[in-house]
Amino acid sequence: MIFHLDLDSFFVSCERLKDPSLIGIPVATGGKVVAEELAGNRDTGSRADPRGAGGVISSASYEARKFGVRSAMPTAQALRLCPHLKIIRSSFGLYSEMSKKVFTVVERFAPVLEKVSVDEAYLDMRGTENLWGPPEVAAQTIRAAVFEETGLTASIGIGSNRRVAKIATDFRKPNGQTYVAPGTEIEFLAPLDLKRIPGIGPSTEAVLTENGLLKIRDAQAWPLEKLVARFGEGMGHFLFRASRGEGSTAFFEEALTRSMSRERTFSEFPKDRMTLKKELWTLVSEIGAELREEEDPALKYAQTVRLKLRNPKFETISRSRVLSKPTKITEEIFDAVLALFEENWMPGSAVRLLGAGIVLGDGARQLGLFEPVAEEQKKEKLEELKDTLRAKFGDSALKTGRDF
Known part of the structure; x- marks a missing residue:
């Protein structure tokens, strides 16, 4: 099986390890000013940048996400959605150091690991059942080891290919895991919104909605020829394969x-x-x-x-x-x-x-x-x-x- 591991709200979680007072409140990283400063309170901490509200959000805590704050969102928009949001300047040196610690732990369990970002990786766990047990047991073991040795939580999706594993990861975030057994991909995906497929953002979702495609089951019901005729060669083939849970199993180490x-x-x-x-x-x-x-x-x-x-x-x-x-x-x-x-x-x-x-x-x-x-x-x-x-x-x- 292929595991997709994603560290939960990674940048914010790293900052909380340094400063526990950030736990439980809406926090984001990446902006240039914190909300308190906009309100006139100058006690913003050494990490705050007092020069204005430019920049974008690089990571948001789950408390902040409840207000609609998301990564890649302009700081000013995030503060309008959540005026009491605490924004911390990103520390990529810290994040790189913590990332290295996490994946040093994970490498003990995975014969092949492809790190695709500072907080995300695919693990090829095929053939490891005799070492770590069934997929769900192995995932629990990895998550427990990461938390014990770094203080960070991770979510893991398990599937027959990379795409299904990644979708499964988001199913029980934060600090959870989901196993999609081989042969159950179509059934697992059918009730989900199409936007759960990686690569389908708001603009694409709007086009799909205009054509009556809201759930993944709706795309599953369209034959390939109809999808290609309506959305073009690239998009049509993508929707056909993705909605059926088809995806790559290749790793760059190959x-x-x-x-x-x-x-x-x-x-x-x-x-x-x-x-x-x-x-x-x-x-x-x-x-x-x-x-x-x-x-x-x-x-x-x-x-x-x-x-x-x-x-x-x-x-x-x-x-x-x-x-x-x-x-x-x-x-x-x-x-x-x-x-x-x-x-x-x-x-x-x-x-x-x-x-x-x-x-x-x-x-x-x-x-x-x-x-x-x-x-x-x-x-x-x-x-x-x-x-x-x-x-x-x-x-x-x-x-x-x-x-x-």
């Missing part, structure tokens, strides 16, 4: 290379370059921090960069480029990914999914004639120092122009 990647799926599809560029910088910053924590000397540098773009019609562009020299410097990785973005994104076009990634290697390279080794090492040491400061004092402790 490839010959190791990679790191981050993706963001948007519920409202951004069209402006600055928003997309900022999101791309956030993704690459997380990748860079994770890369510099890599301990295997054969996998300490980015040798190739990757870009992934998907539009609201589910049309996907994937591009990659070999770097002129391997690097572990975030800005160098970002510049290469940004170049791919500029070459492949049509200005003003909406983006459903944005992704960045790297292929790892050992850093073997030939330096330029006027590029001394000492200069390269100085840059790398500076990056590592930045990581250390951010992990200790929070991301707001050290900013570059691109962070703003």
Whole structure:
């Protein structure tokens, strides 16, 4: 079976481990100001940014979600929905450190683990029944170990493929698990809203509703030919397969290379370059921090960069480029990914999914004639120092122009 593990409200949960006073109240990370400051109370804490309510929400507690606060939502909108919302500046150094601790625990149980974001991973648990017992027992064991060793809770979905496992994860969040036995996928999915399928956001949901498709069972009732005729080749095939619980069982470890990647799926599809560029910088910053924590000397540098773009019609562009020299410097990785973005994104076009990634290697390279080794090492040491400061004092402790 395939497990999908998702840490519950991960960024907020990490902040609560540092500051237990945040437990039980509406909290979000990622904004530039807390609600108390807007009300005139200046005692906002060292992590608050007093310069305005710009920025977006990166994570919301379940208390905040009851008011409609969601990730990727503008801070100002979140504060209108929940005026007493406590917003904490994101600390990606802390989140990267906690993520590493969690997946070090999980790796003890999973022969194959594909980490798809800082708080999410797929586990290939096929053939482990003799070690960890039936799937439901194994999932409970993993969740208990994660909580005992890190203080964080995780939800796990279990299915015959990645898509079903991911849908199952959300079924009993937070701190729960759901098992979809092979052969029961259609029955399990039928009563669910179509928006529960990953990739179906508000815009797509509205189009489906206009055509009388509200539940997954409604899409199951349409033959492939009708779906394709109404929604197009890509969308039609996607709906046909997804509504029937079909999905991939492949893992990236089956490839010959190791990679790191981050993706963001948007519920409202951004069209402006600055928003997309900022999101791309956030993704690459997380990748860079994770890369510099890599301990295997054969996998300490980015040798190739990757870009992934998907539009609201589910049309996907994937591009990659070999770097002129391997690097572990975030800005160098970002510049290469940004170049791919500029070459492949049509200005003003909406983006459903944005992704960045790297292929790892050992850093073997030939330096330029006027590029001394000492200069390269100085840059790398500076990056590592930045990581250390951010992990200790929070991301707001050290900013570059691109962070703003």
